[in-house]
Amino acid sequence: MSSYDHLSREQLVALLKRREREASYGLVWERDKIEPEGAINDDFVALDLDLSLSCGDGPWQNLIIEGDNFDALRYLRMTHAGKVKCIYIDPPYNTGNRDFVYNDHFFDKTHRFRHSVWLEFMYRRLVLARDLLHPDGSIFVSIDDNELFPLGMLMNRVFGEKNFVANCIWQKRYSRENRETIGDAHEYMLVYAANSERFKEVRNLIPLTETQAKIYKNPTKDPKGRWRTIPMTAQGYRPNQMYEIVSPAGVVHLPPEGRCWSTIEPEFNKHLEAGRIYFGKDGKSQPNIIRYLSDVEGIVPWTWWPHEEVGHTDEARKEIQDILETQTAFNTPKPVRLIERILRIATQPDDMILDFFAGSGTTAQAVLKLNAEDGGTRRFILVSNSEATVEAPDKNLCRDVCAERVRRIMRGYRNRKGEDVTGLGSGFAYLTTRLHPRHRLDVRLDHGQVWRALQMLHDHPLAASATIPLAWSTHSDHGLAYLSNLRAESVARLKEQLSGHIGEVVVYSWATDRLEAILPGVTIRPIPQTLAERFGRRKGKTA
Ligand SMILES: C[S@@+](CC[C@H](N)C(=O)[O-])C[C@H]1O[C@@H](n2cnc3c(N)ncnc32)[C@H](O)[C@@H]1O
Structure with a gap:
């Protein structure tokens, strides 16, 4: 007996009509049938600073966060909403070959809900990540055939179909693969923007490779360097582009049949005077415009990313072996050049970059390398988990591979x-990451936690400690203070600090009204409510 048998004809018709109205085009996955993810929680997240594993003494612009990225993203949504220019992620591909851990177990290819589980896992994280993107920002996601189509639909849902930018092909292999029916040689890089119109305005050109630059030569020993010729004709008929041109050797040229010159005569004369027209070795040929290599700002990126330009999987493995002196540190790294290509397209020299499936930390290496090349000050936030399992409870990928690799890149190392x-x-x-269950929030206030969150909120580099009762930092003329209590000595120290500072200042206090009365004219803000709740303080309660 079907479960509809108890319905009347009218009820069935109404049900069908409702279904028709509700049915919509898009991605559907079995959200209600899958086992809920243990990592999904609404506990408050805190970030503890581990000085012994940090690199340098601070203050720090770059962050490596060890923990589940669901928690890290929830925290970052509080401190970094709208600030990240470029997100790169390389999530588990859900191959069915032990690459995707969910609730401490792997899914093999036969699992009925394996696509739904992966989609739900990704959906939860992408929705959080979306809020972190700057309005000019973009997200690049590595993926292979296992989940390309579901991921594309999911990205459409989260970022909007109109914000799809490109699906790039990364040629990951340089040698043939003969095991498959058709050899597998590439992966994908799905690119979406916070706003594709804005991204089109801000995305950068990429430098020419030496192969692309080869067509620029210097047979004439031109002091301006290598050059190439660009044909000076265009399709169609435009009366003011149909003039006669006399070459240095006296040959009269008119545009070829069905074409006109690409510039009007006064423009052509300017090029001629500037020595930018080439009539061939003998001075008789049809005119061509000279373009110098030094004029070329770069080329528009395209979707074909060959291994000669962005590296391959072998290169990636060797890179990590070279730094960490072991072949087994990490199995699925990406080549540094691949991520460098992304950064070149999508970032300016002082942007913030996030990778929340950081694995072995390749993204940080690419950021540091590009900064070294162009003098930039790009900053990174990496989130990596420990990859500890029941079989390997002591494994800590984030500490021993990701952070160690980045530390060596920063400090120097001896290669193979x-x-x-x-x-x-x-x-x-x-x-x-540390979780505080909501019912246990009234724990002792950790001023270091508050100060770190406030620094992140204001884009200040993270200090190694908070000097309580007054924590102070200055970043690009911007002063930031956290006053933990209103005792006379504390206020006196704040006054002293303020008198020595030129520029804007924001002071955070648990008792804004009282402090405002003491310090008229100073910008005093209450501890943001999300933080106040997080650190177990009710609004207005003084420490
Ligand atoms: C394909 S790897 C990324 C490799 C990285 N692009 C590189 O070049 O080293 C994906 C990483 O994400 C990690 N990961 C999976 N689920 C995660 C989660 N919920 N939170 C944080 N990391 C996670 C995996 O353990 C793995 O290290």
């Missing part, structure tokens, strides 16, 4: 050939 590689400098704060 025994050569010393100079460090690229910089440092990072190593943070670990």
